[in-house]
Amino acid sequence: MREQHDDNDLLVILRHGPHGSSWLKEGLDAALVAAAFGRRVSLLFMGEGVTALMTNQQTGALGQKGTAATLEMLEMYDIETLLVDAQGLSCLGLSSEELMLEVECLSSAALARVLSGHRLVLTF
Amino acid sequence: MRYAILLMGAPYSNQASHSALRFAHAVVERGHRLEAVFFYHDGVQNAAGLAAPPQDEPHLGEAWVSLANEHRVALQVCIAAALRRGLLDEREAVRHGKDGVSVQAPFELTGLGQLIDLGTRCDRLVTFGP
Numbered sequence: 001m002r003e004q005h006d007d008n009d010l011l012v013i014l015r016h017g018p019h020g021s022s023w024l025k026e027g028l029d030a031a032l033v034a035a036a037f038g039r040r041v042s043l044l045f046m047g048e049g050v051t052a053l054m055t056n057q058q059t060g061a062l063g064q065k066g067t068a069a070t071l072e073m074l075e076m077y078d079i080e081t082l083l084v085d086a087q088g089l090s091c092l093g094l095s096s097e098e099l100m101l102e103v104e105c106l107s108s109a110a111l112a113r114v115l116s117g118h119r120l121v122l123t124f
Numbered sequence: 125m126r127y128a129i130l131l132m133g134a135p136y137s138n139q140a141s142h143s144a145l146r147f148a149h150a151v152v153e154r155g156h157r158l159e160a161v162f163f164y165h166d167g168v169q170n171a172a173g174l175a176a177p178p179q180d181e182p183h184l185g186e187a188w189v190s191l192a193n194e195h196r197v198a199l200q201v202c203i204a205a206a207l208r209r210g211l212l213d214e215r216e217a218v219r220h221g222k223d224g225v226s227v228q229a230p231f232e233l234t235g236l237g238q239l240i241d242l243g244t245r246c247d248r249l250v251t252f253g254p
Binding site for chain 2: 123
């Protein structure tokens with residue numbers, strides 16, 4: 001984990017699950033656009049946001065497209081740093097092995113270092 | 125310093141828009157440059173030109189327009205977030221075959237790339253949300 005600020009780095013924090021609001025979708029949209037513009041994007045899933053990574057997601061009854069398909073495309077956008085708040089995961093009784101993508105679980109202290117290591121942070 | 129604001133709260137639904145507006149005035153009163161306000165998520169509703177709040181309440185839409193005119197602040201609205209919430213400028217109204225136009229200058233419909241650009245160009249990008 002680098003702690004040096006790099007102006008090209010962007011941290012996008014996702015705190016909402018895939019359904020119930022458009023926060024996750026619109027947060028991911030911002031991340032994809034940033035990556036398409038050449039930013040090096042890291043995603044941090046916090047709190048309820050970790051449910052974005054659950055396997056076997058359906059699109060839901062509300063006509064939403066869901067976000068799982070977008071997450072599967074992250075690699076194509078060179079978004080490879082996927083960070084998860086370990087406490088958020090354990091609060092929901094989940095483990096990183098149950099998630100659809102490979103992630104790095106971070107303690108609270110490590111989270112603080114990630115935040116201070118980024119000049120630009122967008123929180124959704 | 126060069127500032128930009130990211131506003132993601134709907135007007136009159138929560139405090140975010142009011143706080144962002146007060147922060148915007150504080151920034152320019154302190155002699156800083158406010159480059160732009162970027163409206164995203166429910167914040168795009170701030171650009172609703174048809175909003176008609178009671179006369180004894182602050183008119184947020186007009187307040188943003190005054191800020192833009194007095195201090196040359198760009199009012200950038202995410203086009204994808206705006207279109208699905210019924211916020212269309214003249215060009216988009218024609219393109220989508222709609223009778224009404226709900227977004228007028230100085231609000232401008234633009235892409236998320238502008239938000240990323242602001243984050244890079246400005247010394248501070250400050251987010252307001254619910």
